[in-house]
Amino acid sequence: MATLLPPRETAAPPVRAVESRDPATGEVWRRFTAPSALDVVAAVERAREAQVAWAGRSVAERARVLTRFREVLYARRQEVAQVVSRENGKPPSEALMAEVFVALEYAQYYAALAPKRLRPHVEKTRTMGTMLKTVTVEYHPHGVVGVIAPWNYPFQLAAGAILPALVAGNAVVLKPSEFTPTSGVLLGELLTEAGLPADTCVVVPGDGATGAALVQAGVNRVHFTGSVATGRKVAAACGALLIPCALELGGSDAAIIFADADLKRAARGLAWGRFSNAGQTCVAPKRILVERAAFEGFAAAFAAEVRALTVAAATAEGAEVGPLIRPEAAATIEGQFAEAIAGGAKVLARAPVPAGAGFFPPTVLTDVTPEMRVMREETFGPLVPLVAVADEAEAIAIANGSDFGLSASVWTRDVTRGRRVASQLLAGTVAVNDAVLVAGMSNVPHGGVKASGMGRSHGELGLMECVEPRAVVTDKMTSARQPWWFRYGREHDRTADAFVTALHAPSWLARLRALPRMVRALRGSGT
Ligand code: NAD
Secondary structure: OOOOOOOHHHHOOOOEEEEEEOOOOOOEEEEEEEOOHHHHHHHHHHHHHHHHHHHHOOHHHHHHHHHHHHHHHHHOHHHHHHHHHHHHOOOHHHHHHHHHHHHHHHHHHHHHHHHHHOOOEEEOOOOHHHOOEEEEEEEEEOOEEEEEOOOOOOOHHHHHHHHHHHHOOOEEEEEOOOOOHHHHHHHHHHHHHOOOOOOOEEEOOOOHHHHHHHHHOOOOEEEEEOOHHHHHHHHHHHHHHOOOEEEEOOOOEEEEEOOOOOHHHHHHHHHHHHHHHHHOOOOOEEEEEEEHHHHHHHHHHHHHHHHOOOEOOOOOOOOOEOOOOOOOHHHHHHHHHHHHHHOOOEEEEEOOOOOOOOOOOOEEEEOOOOOOHHHHOOOOOOEEEEEEEOOHHHHHHHHHOOOEEOEEEEEOOOHHHHHHHHOOOOOOEEEEOOOOHHHHOOOOOEOOEEOOEEOOEOHHHHHHOOEEEEEEEEEOOOOOOOOOOOOOOHHHHHHHHHHHHHHHOOOHHHHHHHHHHHHHHHHOOOO
16 A cells, blocks of 8 residues: 655645734734645646636726726725824824825736737748748736735835736736735735736735745745845745846845935925835835035934824824834844944934834935945934035945945936936946836836846836746748758858849948848858
């Protein structure tokens, strides 16, 4: 009798839970059991089966589901904003703008773009040598896309990865962050309500192990958003499996303020950019570089903005800056702050905070040095250094002297100069006289260079990452055989030279002389 293998489930990791918690109070208000690695494989298999029928629908039909999703999301907008706020800690009105509004924009944009952009594309004949061939490029879905999402914008970032993947004909398995599972589950529910067929988007609330299992579970592509450390692991796993992945990772974005900038506007824009979402935004300005002539003026205006911030639980009236996602998150930011102070940095301004473990006061530092962690690492909380720079060249050098390259901003009344400097900054997106918003503009390709990641989300490029182009080259078969096929010999040598000469000789006369032989060969009258 054959020996039975023990049940495969025994190899699965022990049961783990992920929780939706209110970051301000620590109250757990929903709990999920993280799936085993086998459950994740099963989820991918379900998605794979569903994907076949989904890909069989026209792009226009799939786009209509996005349009219905937009209607459903709009109708349930306040509920979504409340859930995200309760789970992530940002004020509900911020959740409405930064999560719901942005997701509505993605749905509208991709529903309109996909039917046009994913239409098979006919390439024009390039030279006479290939004029009897037609080239059509088709855009096919990858299959099942694994989307691994972070907690800081749990709804819109997941939607920004999922909607283009779906409209392109993929099925999706979403692994939301262990800190924000309900936002992911709600997104899945809304898609179902919008008419997305069962299992076309499967949500697996789980932890890091669930994310690692998803990468290994047979997905055809991974869209990962999160930290550099995890991104490296995901990239290595995808590399070993030879599956494509997009990595949207961290940043240490520079904001450059020139002396001619509208300093008040820059102070307001950068206070919002740096401290909204409690400073936990990938594309937040994290190093503010100010031209020396404007340093005092900007510092005073910025300090006034920061001191006036209302730091409070999301439920409090007028709350602007909420708590960090978890009290433990404060340890990193406090470590970066303490190291800077020990090295001689000064506190220019701090906003008052309520009592409670989850709050870190919005803080502005001066007198920092390039070696300090606040200048070298990502500061993922409400802490920012101001640095005086001599001129444009120094500003660009400091901005680019970072391991990261996610986004950046330039503030000046001289828009021509702003554009010129923007072009020299090593970053995926650069805003002139604005910050952060670019990451939520549906038509703007978003992504980073250097340690900030690879690949692009959003915009047309984000859609095209969701497809595998397939070039179909059709020959009109006017000849019995092609001149470059076998029957090598002297005649073949002459024909080959006629091709090269007719198409590439510098002398037009030589080209003309070689042409008849080439045409004869193409029509099949050559040997
Ligand atoms: P994280 O790397 O800790 O987690 C991100 C996701 O990866 C979570 O869902 C987590 O469960 C999962 N995960 C953990 N270990 C894994 C593994 N081994 N394999 C697969 N998945 C795994 O990041 P976070 O704390 O959730 O997010 C904050 C970071 O994300 C910051 O650095 C921020 O800058 C970055 N971020 C980048 C962008 C962007 O668009 N570039 C957007 C938002 C956040």
